[in-house]
Every structure is written in C-alpha cells, then in structure tokens.
Amino acid sequence: MPISKIIVAGAGPAGLILALLLAKQGINVLVLDAAEKLDEQPRATHYSAPATYELGRAGILQEVIDKGFIPDGVTWRDLDGNAIGALSAQSLSPENKMVCLPLNSLTRIAMEHLEKQPTVDIRWSHKVLPSIGQDESSAWVMVQTPNGEEKFSADYIVGCDGANSQIRKSLFGDGEFRGRTWDEQIVATNVYYDMSPYGWGDSNFIIDPEHWSMVSKIQPDGLLRVTYGDIPGLTREQYLDRQPMKFQSFLPGRPTPDKYRIVSISPYKVHQRCAKSFREGRFLLVADAAHLCNPFGGLGLTGGLVDAGNLFDCLSGVHQGLADENILSRYDEVRRNMYESIIDPISSENIRRLWQDPVKAREEDKFLEICRKAETDPELSRKMQEGLKAIMYDFRNEYHPSVRGAQSELAA
Numbered sequence: 001m002p003i004s005k006i007i008v009a010g011a012g013p014a015g016l017i018l019a020l021l022l023a024k025q026g027i028n029v030l031v032l033d034a035a036e037k038l039d040e041q042p043r044a045t046h047y048s049a050p051a052t053y054e055l056g057r058a059g060i061l062q063e064v065i066d067k068g069f070i071p072d073g074v075t076w077r078d079l080d081g082n083a084i085g086a087l088s089a090q091s092l093s094p095e096n097k098m099v100c101l102p103l104n105s106l107t108r109i110a111m112e113h114l115e116k117q118p119t120v121d122i123r124w125s126h127k128v129l130p131s132i133g134q135d136e137s138s139a140w141v142m143v144q145t146p147n148g149e150e151k152f153s154a155d156y157i158v159g160c161d162g163a164n165s166q167i168r169k170s171l172f173g174d175g176e177f178r179g180r181t182w183d184e185q186i187v188a189t190n191v192y193y194d195m196s197p198y199g200w201g202d203s204n205f206i207i208d209p210e211h212w213s214m215v216s217k218i219q220p221d222g223l224l225r226v227t228y229g230d231i232p233g234l235t236r237e238q239y240l241d242r243q244p245m246k247f248q249s250f251l252p253g254r255p256t257p258d259k260y261r262i263v264s265i266s267p268y269k270v271h272q273r274c275a276k277s278f279r280e281g282r283f284l285l286v287a288d289a290a291h292l293c294n295p296f297g298g299l300g301l302t303g304g305l306v307d308a309g310n311l312f313d314c315l316s317g318v319h320q321g322l323a324d325e326n327i328l329s330r331y332d333e334v335r336r337n338m339y340e341s342i343i344d345p346i347s348s349e350n351i352r353r354l355w356q357d358p359v360k361a362r363e364e365d366k367f368l369e370i371c372r373k374a375e376t377d378p379e380l381s382r383k384m385q386e387g388l389k390a391i392m393y394d395f396r397n398e399y400h401p402s403v404r405g406a407q408s409e410l411a412a
Contacts, residue, residue, distance in 0.1 A: 068101030
C-alpha cells in the first residue's frame with residue numbers, strides 16, 4: 001500500500017536531502033524544524049564521493065559544484081609545514097572527486113529545490129516535544145507551534161533533528177547515546193588569510209602533540225576553515241584570548257592578527273556516539289540524530305547523507321510495493337554496522353593521527369607511508385581515496401526479486 005505521508009523532523013542537510021528525494025518520488029512530506037529559518041552557520045564543508053552520489057540523485061550536485069570548488073587533495077604536515085604524506089585528487093575520476101561548499105550554502109540550494117515540490121509542506125518554528133507515539137498504522141508527535149501544541153501524524157516519522165535529537169531521546173531516553181566524548185578541546189574558525197606565498201594545497205592537517213590542526217580552503221574566494229586543538233576546560237573568553245597565539249604557532253608565516261580576518265570562532269567538544277537502534281517501529285533516525293563522529297575527515301556529514309539516501313531507497317521500496325517493512329530493519333542493521341565498522345574507527349584514527357610526534361609519524365605511521373607511495377602511484381592513490389565508498393549500500397538490491405523480475409519483463 002503506498003505511503004500517504006512522511007514527517008521529517010529537522011531541516012538540516014540530511015533532512016532536506018531525504019525530503020527532496022521522497023518528494024520527487026511523489027510522497028507527501030511534512031518537514032518540521034524548531035528554528036525560524038535555515039541555519040546560516042557554515043559548519044561542515046567537504047563532500048566526498050558517497051555524499052556527492054546522493055546530492056546527484058537529489059538533483060543538486062551541479063549547483064553545489066558551480067557554487068563551490070573541487071579541492072586539489074590533502075596533505076599531512078609537521079609544524080614547519082613540511083609534507084609527511086599527501087593524496088592528490090588528480091588520480092580520481094570526476095564523479096569520485098570531493099566537492100567543497102559550506103553547509104549553509106548547500107542547504108539553501110536544497111531548500112530552493114524543495115520549495116518547488118508540490119508534495120512538500122515546510123513548517124518553521126515547529127519544535128518536536130517529548131510526547132510521541134505509534135500504532136499499527138501510523139506514528140505521531142506533539143509539536144510546539146506558533147499557535148500552541150499540535151499533534152502531527154504520518155505513516156513514518158524520521159528524526160533528522162541533530163545530535164540533541166528529541167526523537168531519539170523520546171524513543172530511548174536521554175542517556176541512551178552510546179559512545180564517548182573526546183577529552184580534547186576543538187576550536188573551529190573561519191578566517192581569511194592569504195596562503196598563496198607558502199605553497200600549501202587546499203586541505204592540510206598539521207601533526208603536532210600541542211598544535212595539531214586543520215587548515216582547509218572552503219570557498220572559492222579563499223575563506224579558510226582553521227580548526228585546532230587547545231587546552232580543555234577553559235571558558236569561551238579564554239579560548240578567544242588564546243586564538244592569536246595559536247594561529248601564530250602553526251599557521252605558515254606565523255601571522256599576527258593584523259594579517260588575517262576572523263569571520264567566526266566556535267570552541268566545542270566532539271563525540272563518537274551511536275544510537276542503540278536507527279529504527280523503532282515507525283520511527284527512524286538519520287545522520288547526527290543516529291550517530292556522531294569528530295570532524296576530521298568529514299565522515300559525519302558524508303555518513304549522514306548516505307543514511308538519507310539509503311533510507312529513501314527503503315521507504316521508496318515500501319511505497320512502490322517493491323519491499324515490505326522489514327527493509328527498514330535492514331536499514332538499521334546496515335547503517336549501524338557501517339558506523340561501527342568503518343566510520344567510527346576511521347574517524348577516530350584520523351584525529352589520533354594528528355596528536356603524534358611528527359618525526360615518529362614519518363617513521364612509523366603506516367597510513368602516511370602508504371600515502372607517500374601513492375604520490376608516485378596514481379592507481380594506489382585512487383584506490384585509497386575511493387575506499388570510503390565502502391560506506392555506501394544499495395538497498396534496491398533487496399527489493400522483492402519477483403517484483404523486480406516482473407518489472408524487467410514489462411520494461412522489455
């Protein structure tokens with residue numbers, strides 16, 4: 001039986017892409033978000049091949065490329081800027097290259113497309129409350145709206161409402177988000193600083209026990225994302241006071257504040273966490289509502305967009321009668337396994353790599369050793385960079401074989 005309506009709680013990147021994919025399938029979608037408008041913070045910026053695949057299916061990839069850019073690769077460096085290992089994007093085919101665009105620009109593109117879909121209803125200032133429920137035919141949530149509390153029902157409700165997901169908390173409780181919070185403190189900045197005299201590439205990681213950091217171009221106009229570690233336990237004011245000293249410690253040219261322009265600065269803690277399940281009956285979880293990881297390597301954003309695409313294929317299969325509801329349990333099983341076996345260990349390794357002594361890293365880090373080999377071996381470089389496609393999964397292969405066969409015969 002076709003799906004009559006799906007509620008997507010959260011108008012972040014995963015929620016918008018899921019809603020857009022569902023709408024293009026002709027499914028009625030209600031998007032609820034507690035905010036008054038789209039989040040204008042740049043936040044995450046890099047989309048690797050598994051993510052760009054989903055952006056392509058949603059019909060917005062070319063616009064993302066046009067407004068963003070394709071980075072030239074990534075280099076790991078010591079504090080003096082000397083390369084320890086690198087991967088070049090030149091070895092990749094166009095469809096497998098990373099694309100860079102601040103997240104607020106991507107969500108604006110997605111929203112422009114979503115607003116053109118006749119089956120989509122977007123409600124701002126609609127905050128999901130703790131009271132939720134479901135029965136054999138529908139699920140419901142209580143929502144604080146500008147006109148008071150209202151009850152909204154649908155065939156399925158998808159929590160795309162971020163790390164503090166009310167949907168997840170209502171399903172499993174406040175404390176049921178398994179994993180850990182890193183002791184290390186992160187400070188993320190967006191800054192304009194002329195890197196051209198120093199010969200650095202678009203994306204750089206600095207390996208150093210004290211001044212570990214990331215320096216990456218995130219906009220065609222040269223805006224940089226500079227993210228670094230600092231002493232845990234300080235106040236926001238103390239982190240802001242320490243920022244000039246930190247920049248002068250690791251940025252090339254050792255600039256003083258008159259040499260750059262800070263656009264934004266945000267100290268925060270990072271987490272590695274995963275919900276106990278991504279499905280509870282007619283409720284489903286996607287992206288940060290389902291799992292979290294540190295930002296070094298972009299696996300959180302990429303994994304979230306792959307979640308959205310995978311859940312779309314599952315719901316589309318149910319809608320078209322190509323799959324029964326058991327495929328939604330398979331979504332939970334597959335996506336949690338991808339997090340636990342790939343996303344969590346690789347993203348954890350990415351951040352730990354930066355804390356090493358750079359001399360020791362050059363001598364002993366096997367990953368960086370392979371990167372150096374890949375600099376003269378394009379095929380090895382390609383295989384390494386395409387390895388992340390392992391987090392992808394095609395649920396259309398799990399549609400009913402008899403239905404797929406009948407459709408093939410009709411098509412012939």
